[in-house]
Amino acid sequence: MFTSVDDVSARLAEAGYLASRAVATTVFLADRLGKPLLVEGPAGVGKTELAKAVAEVAGARLVRLQCYEGVDESRALYEWNHAKQLLRISAGRDETWDEARTDIFSEEFLLTRPLLTAIRGDDPKVLLIDETDKADVEVEGLLLEVLSDFQVTVPELGTITATRRPFVVLTSNASRELSEALRRRCLFLHIGFPEEELERRIVRLKVPGLDETLARSVVRVVGTLRAMDLRKEPSVAETVDWAHTLLALGAESLDETVVRATLGVLLKHQDDVLKASAKLDLDAL
Amino acid sequence: MTTQAGVAERLTSLVGALRAHGVRIGTGETVDAARAVGELGLADRELLREGIAATLLHGPAQRQVFDAVFDLYFPRGVGGPEQPAAGREELRDRLADALAADDRAMLGRLAIEAVDGFGGYGSSPESDGWSSYQALERLRPQTLMARVRDTVRGQGGATGFTDRLLEDEIRRRIDAFRALVAAEARRRVAERRGRDEIARRAVAPTADRLDFLFAGQDRLAELRRTVQPLARKLATRLAARRRRAARGAIDLRRTLRGSLSTGGVPMKPVLRARRPARPELVLLCDVSGSVSGFSDFTMLLVQALHDQFSKVRVFAFVNRIDEVTGLLEHGRADPEGLGARIQAEAAVTGYHGSSDYGMALGEFAERYADAAGSRTTVFVLGDARTNRSDPNLPALRQIAERARRVHWLNPEQRSRWGTGDSVAPAYAELVEMHECRNARQLSALVARLLPV
Ligand SMILES: Nc1ncnc2c1ncn2[C@@H]1O[C@H](COP(=O)(O)OP(=O)(O)O)[C@@H](O)[C@H]1O
Ligand SMILES: [Mg+2]
Numbered sequence: 001m002f003t004s005v006d007d008v009s010a011r012l013a014e015a016g017y018l019a020s021r022a023v024a025t026t027v028f029l030a031d032r033l034g035k036p037l038l039v040e041g042p043a044g045v046g047k048t049e050l051a052k053a054v055a056e057v058a059g060a061r062l063v064r065l066q067c068y069e070g071v072d073e074s075r076a077l078y079e080w081n082h083a084k085q086l087l088r089i090s091a092g093r094d095e096t097w098d099e100a101r102t103d104i105f106s107e108e109f110l111l112t113r114p115l116l117t118a119i120r121g122d123d124p125k126v127l128l129i130d131e132t133d134k135a136d137v138e139v140e141g142l143l144l145e146v147l148s149d150f151q152v153t154v155p156e157l158g159t160i161t162a163t164r165r166p167f168v169v170l171t172s173n174a175s176r177e178l179s180e181a182l183r184r185r186c187l188f189l190h191i192g193f194p195e196e197e198l199e200r201r202i203v204r205l206k207v208p209g210l211d212e213t214l215a216r217s218v219v220r221v222v223g224t225l226r227a228m229d230l231r232k233e234p235s236v237a238e239t240v241d242w243a244h245t246l247l248a249l250g251a252e253s254l255d256e257t258v259v260r261a262t263l264g265v266l267l268k269h270q271d272d273v274l275k276a277s278a279k280l281d282l283d284a285l
Numbered sequence: 286m287t288t289q290a291g292v293a294e295r296l297t298s299l300v301g302a303l304r305a306h307g308v309r310i311g312t313g314e315t316v317d318a319a320r321a322v323g324e325l326g327l328a329d330r331e332l333l334r335e336g337i338a339a340t341l342l343h344g345p346a347q348r349q350v351f352d353a354v355f356d357l358y359f360p361r362g363v364g365g366p367e368q369p370a371a372g373r374e375e376l377r378d379r380l381a382d383a384l385a386a387d388d389r390a391m392l393g394r395l396a397i398e399a400v401d402g403f404g405g406y407g408s409s410p411e412s413d414g415w416s417s418y419q420a421l422e423r424l425r426p427q428t429l430m431a432r433v434r435d436t437v438r439g440q441g442g443a444t445g446f447t448d449r450l451l452e453d454e455i456r457r458r459i460d461a462f463r464a465l466v467a468a469e470a471r472r473r474v475a476e477r478r479g480r481d482e483i484a485r486r487a488v489a490p491t492a493d494r495l496d497f498l499f500a501g502q503d504r505l506a507e508l509r510r511t512v513q514p515l516a517r518k519l520a521t522r523l524a525a526r527r528r529r530a531a532r533g534a535i536d537l538r539r540t541l542r543g544s545l546s547t548g549g550v551p552m553k554p555v556l557r558a559r560r561p562a563r564p565e566l567v568l569l570c571d572v573s574g575s576v577s578g579f580s581d582f583t584m585l586l587v588q589a590l591h592d593q594f595s596k597v598r599v600f601a602f603v604n605r606i607d608e609v610t611g612l613l614e615h616g617r618a619d620p621e622g623l624g625a626r627i628q629a630e631a632a633v634t635g636y637h638g639s640s641d642y643g644m645a646l647g648e649f650a651e652r653y654a655d656a657a658g659s660r661t662t663v664f665v666l667g668d669a670r671t672n673r674s675d676p677n678l679p680a681l682r683q684i685a686e687r688a689r690r691v692h693w694l695n696p697e698q699r700s701r702w703g704t705g706d707s708v709a710p711a712y713a714e715l716v717e718m719h720e721c722r723n724a725r726q727l728s729a730l731v732a733r734l735l736p737v
Contacts, residue, residue, distance in 0.1 A: 005325070005332055025325070025335040032324045033317060033340075040345065137525075174345075174514065176521040183343035184311065190345040196387075217447045224450045227457060229510065229621075254446040281449055 001031045001058050001167070017046065017053035018202050026189040027054060036147050036168035038132075038186035043173050044235030045191045048130055051169040055126035058167065064128045065114035067135035073142060077152060078116045081109045105156035115146050119162035127166040132182075133175045140182050143170075147185050194236065196223055202236060207243040217254050218243050225266060225276055234266040241265050256282050292322055299358040300341065306354070307494055308347045314340055330359060346491045356468050357475045361397070371398060373423060381429050384458050385436040392458070396465035399424055404470050414477055417463075417470035426459050493724040497579035497696045498668075505578045506621065508724060509585060515728055516589035519735075523593055527737040564736035565596040565660050567688070569649060571667030572627055573603045573640040579696040580666050581624050583727065588613045593735070598656055604641035606648045607631040642669060642708070643677030650680045657688040662736045665693040665716070669702070669709040676708040681715050692734050694721040 002008045008024040019027070027050075030037040039047045055062040065076055073079075085104040092100060112120065118127035129143065146152060150162035170186060172178055194202065196219055203215045210218075218239065226233045234242075242265045251258050260282045267273050277283055300315050317340040325336045334355050342351055371379070376398060383391040404420035433455050438448070492508050500508065568587055570580040584599055591597045601609045609631050613623070627633065635644070649656075657663050663684060669676075685691045695702065695709055699720045702709035712718060719734075721727050 021331055022335040022338075025332050026339040029321050029324060029336055029339055033320055035317070174518075176518050177344075180309070180343065184313070187317075187339045188342050188344070189339055190348065192345075220447050220450050220454065224453055227453060231513065256446065259446065 002028055004028070011057040012050075012053050015053040015056040016205065017049055018198060018205060019050075020191075020194060020198055023050065023189065023191065026187055030187050031167060033187070034165065036170060036186045037189060038170045038172065038178070038183060039189045039191060040172045040174050041191035042193075042233070042235055044237030045193065046236055047171040047191060048128070050191075051126060051128040051130075051171070054167060054169065055128075058124055058126065060124035060126045060167065062126050062128060063114050063118045063166065064130060067129065067131050067133075067139070069134060069136065071135050071139060075113055076115050076139065076142060077113050077146075078154060079111050079113065080105070081111050085109050107157075110154070110157070115142075116152055116160070118166045118168075119146070119150050119152060120160060122164050124164065125166040127168045129168070129170040131173060132170045132178060133172040137179065140179050144179075144182055144185060147182075193226055193233070196220070199223075199236060199239060203239060203243045206240045207247055210243050210247050211252065214246065214251070214253060215243065218246065221254065221259070221280075222266065224280070228276060228279055230267065230272040230275065231269045232267070232272060238266045292327065293319065295358045296322065296337075299337075299354060302354045302358070303341065303347075303351065306350045306490060308342070308350065310341050317341075330361065333359060346493055350491050353468065353471065356472055360472050360476075361393075361469075371402060373403070376402065377424060377429065380424070380426060380462070381432050381436065384426075384429060384433045384455060384462070385440075387454075387458060392462050393465055396462060396469045399466050400469045400473060404466075404473070415470045415473040417467040420466055420470065421463060426462055429459070430455055493728075495724070496722050497582065497724075498576065498722070500578055505582070508578075508582055509621070511724065512582070512585045512589055515724065516586055519586075519728060519731055520590060520593060522732050523590075523735060523737050564594055564662060564689075565658075566594045566598075566735075567657050567661050567663045568597070568599045569606070569645070569663065569665045569667075570599065570601050571603070571640055571642070571645075572601045572624065572633060573638075575640075575670070576666070576668050576696055577624050579721070582724065583664075583666055583694070584609075584613055585623065586727070586731070590731075590735075593737075600649060600653065600656075601627050601631055601633050602640075602645035602649075603634045603638065604644050605632055605635045606645045606652075607633055608653070639672045640667070640670060641674045642667065642671040642712075643675040643680070646680040646684065647677045650683045654687070657684055659687070659689055661688045662734075663688045663691045664734075665691065665712075666696075667693075668695055668697045668707065669693070669712050669718075670705070670707050673706050676711055678711060678715060681712060685716050690734075690736070691716040692730075693718040694727070694730065695719065696721055698722060 002011070005021075005024050005028045008028045009019050009021075012019045012024070012027075026037060029035075039050065041047060051064075052062060054060075065071075088104050088109070089100055092103075114127065114129075118125050132140075132143070147168060150165050151159055153159045170182075193199070199219045199222070200215055203210065203218060204212070207215070222234050222239045222242070242262060245262050245265050246254075246258070249258065249262070259280065260277065263273055263276060263282075267276060296315065296318055300310050300318070304310055318337050321336040321340045322333065325332050327333065334352070337355065338348065338351055342348060376395065379391075380395050380399075382388075383395055399420045400415055400417065402420075403423040404415045404417060406414065406416060406419060430452065434451055437451060437455075492504065492511055495504055495508060566587065568584065570584060571577075572580050580601070587597060587599070597610065598608060599610045599613050600606050609627050612626055612630060665681075681691075693712060693716050695718055697707070697709070697720070701707065702713070702718075709718060719730055721730055
């Protein structure tokens, strides 16, 4: 898929994703070693975006399994279309049960869900298993099975094996520790908050109308906030939002009034707003 | 950098060193790491670092240990810098410029020169020879603050609002430089004494395996920063345990009622939703100097978990006991200052400054008898070193009889219990006592012992 680490960086950049060296290296290796990539890090640092960008540059279809509490096999793997099966049974009144059964447990009545979709067909795919930490622990067993052999057994249909393995990205906000077994299957990538220079480039890319000097100040303020030991540090997503806000307000540079008025875009807890205001001297008039 | 065969050997030693630090690495990962090296080549050391980390590590907590060990087995270079060592003032000048420009590459080179020029001591080849402490003591980068700030201002790099960010930024750059100097000194020592030994001894353990009793201030601060994420993880685990406990029982009546639509065949068992009252928690914490790091951390963790309980009360003692629940609630915004605030605002010491468990337990049983009732789980935190005063076993027995459960978490290693002035074995006969030496053990215990 890629010829070198630099090739990864260059092509992801064309797709609107600016990769750090660590990100580019790990994506390159995941492709070369054919291993799933587990991306862990705080919310809003571009984990989901990375998977989308990889799909785009690879000319692959993005198949996404969004995890949540209670997601199960029938949502992740496949389920039978009961309603349609019932219709089929009541339509064919005079056939034997055996005939009906072979028919209703066929392709036509199968609802494929992301994990199964991702291993069928010959077109290139990126399988994004997003926010894996939100799923219950039992689902990890299922993921492990699929990611080990890239095959799925549907008792009524037999075993389906991938003819072309997808590029797999799992993301996690680390709200709970994923199992050791699942981690071992994957290459591990931690995405933290970017270095100042990279974040400045992200802001410039996402908010092109923003003045260069202002973009620089924006990133510096965010960097200082992150060093304050807040309950929730502002992430890249917040930096970008803040930049959009400042642009919309027509601010040409930062001053106390505009920072005080827009701090809520960056900080979500009142405690944090108070603490940051004090440390940034926003109340001193 | 090195030949291919040399690399395989280095990789194996690197894996060995990581394992010695408790990082669990299987053969599969080692093979992957070797393949990664093959794919990435040896030309770019930072690529190699990221690639090997991605294959060997499974979580962010191991990264600090990894970086230090990687620097030893895949060093930046061998020997000293190319240029001869510069004088102290000249080096400070260049350091000031690099700090002002935030030039990372230059800071890296200066760290090497700093260790080379000012970190060496002793003259025999057997001596250790390199000290980051000494290099930093001579160079005193922290005293460059005003100068760097003025330089940046002079260049117009900090006008208007952002000027107020400048000092914090420079402070962070200086901290980063200090870390670079430390890494370089480790590398030089390793060159002399053999990597394997340094990798074993001189690389600090991950924060969660850090011994509470031996951690310095900076590492304790690092540890405190893990409180919130740790609390979040524990809260999810407790919620899961609670859900499991709440499932269980089948509600027969509702199951049968539900089965009317299926002709009386009970298809879907209806589970009784139990809504157990959330439990109450009481913490008794020794906050004397020797164990305060442990107590502070645990208090912050419990505070962060407070919405898991109907009630949390926290008491601190050295030789007198006082309630500090309120201090802790206000302390959320400023965890660093917690210890100092407790010492300043709570009555935890009487005539002398050393721990007296007997007094403290007695006072608790007497003054706060109502705090620990049949719904309360009590945690006692401390090393049970009571300076040879009366352990007051009846007081602890009385607390144990009234409370639902009492657990004692002892930050000392089990083999030391009962040595010297430790009365741990006597207390352990009355209540369950657990060894709890680091954050990893603590979170495992909390997940297991906390009532749900
Ligand atoms: N490296 C990056 N390059 C481009 N945009 C980024 C990058 N990192 C973060 N972003 C921005 O941050 C936003 C949030 O990213 P997202 O992938 O949703 O975060 P996560 O999945 O980690 O919570 C994206 O919409 C994007 O604008
Ligand atoms: Mg996401």
